[in-house]
Amino acid sequence: MAEPGPLDCLIIGAGPAGLTAALYLARFNRRIAVLDGRESRAAWIPTTHNFPLFAEGIAGPALLDRQRENLAQYGITPRHARVTALHRKDGGFEAVLEDDPTPLRARRILLATGAVDVEPALPDHPDALKRGLIRYCPICDGFEARGKRVAVLGHGARGLGEAVFLARSYTKDVTLLTLGQALSEEDEARAREHGIQLLTAPIEALEVEGDRIAAIRAGGAEHRFETLYSALGLKVRSDLALALGAGHDEAGALIVDDHNRTTIPGLYAAGDVVRGLNQVVVAMGHAAVAATDIHNHCELPTEDEPGGPGRPVRRPASP
Structure with missing residues (x-):
């Protein structure tokens, strides 16, 4: 039978950040639950x-498997569930689940919901990124x-920025495929400065070889590449926090302090949902910091509970 009362912490998300936080909190002897939407961006990584x-190197799915196996020895198994809403209640939180009428209550929440890459609209291969035909992390x-x-699929500052990163760091043979989008004169000049070729015509057809896209037909000609990256941006999964009024940047990534606290008392965030560098080791570091701070405050009332410290909410700086 489950213990009465709210959890010490509910972890929403079971990627590298969520699973790392669960390990720390399990070893701190805290009452926790981990909810897994089974959409971790790490699961797309062929090899990091x-x-x-x-x-x-290690593949993303293998890394997640190892983390789950590690947690199992502490009796923690992530539960497949989606949270549709978070509400403030009795100084803590109540999580509404998609397919369960009984909400989960927790004194603190760690949001590790991550982000998802925007999929390119490619002929006959709408899921090319998820299938591993295109890379997404240079x-x-x-x-x-x-x-x-x-080749880099993208346009605007993000697409050109990734093309420049590759040209400066790894290869002088870089082509930016803008998917029919025109570039500004300034961006064209920057591309020339770094020796980046531009292909602005829409993609008409693809040639797939094994586990990669090897050739693209655009502008009536075939163009062959050894590696293809997508740089169309991310959709940050921060909606649960934004609905509570959490501070965020223009892309929706959450702003946190040095303890990975959001601007909502009791709500923490780690990994790609946080503004910063989207890397596995960074996500794990966020999780370790957040979990330790959560543990250190478990015996203390939250800011909204009677006797709480009344810590002022830190507001994000203007962008």
């Missing part, structure tokens, strides 16, 4: 070489693309 201890695997012929 930026994760210490794995010289040969920080993770750009080193393996050094000296190769690389």
Whole structure:
């Protein structure tokens, strides 16, 4: 039978950040639950070489499997569930679940819902990114693309910025595919400065070889590449926090303090849902910091409970 009363912490999200926070809090002997929407961006990673201890690299699904196995020894199994709303109640929170009429109550929440990459609209391959036909993190695997012929799908500041990053760091053979979007004169000049070729015509057809897109037909001609990256942006899954009024940047990424507290008392955030560098090791660091702060405050009343410290809410700076 479950213990009465609210959880010490409810962790929403079971990617690298959520699972790391669960490990820390389990070892702190805290009453927690982990909700897994099964949409972790890490599950798309073919291989990351930026994760210490794995010289040969490790695939995202394998990393998540290891984390879940580690948690199992503490009796923690993530529950497949989606949270549709968070409400403030009795100094804590109440999480409304999609397919369960009974809400979960917790004194504190750790939001580790991450972000999702915007999928490119490609002929006959609408899910190319999820299928691994296109790469999405040159920080993770750009080193393996050094000296190769690389294309970047994107436009605007983000697309050009990723193309410049690859051209400066790994290869001089970079083409920016703008999917029919025109570039400003300033952006065209910046592309020329870094030797980046531009292909502004819409994509007409694709040629897939094994687990990658090898050729693209655009503007009536075929263009072949060894590696293709998507740089169309992210959709940050911060809606639960935004509905509570949490501080965020223009992209919806949450603003947190040095303890990974959001501007909502008792609500923490870690990983890609937080403004900053989207990397597995960063997400795990966020989680360790947040979980330790949650543990250190578990015996104390929250800011909204009687006797609470009345800590003023830190407001985000103007963008």
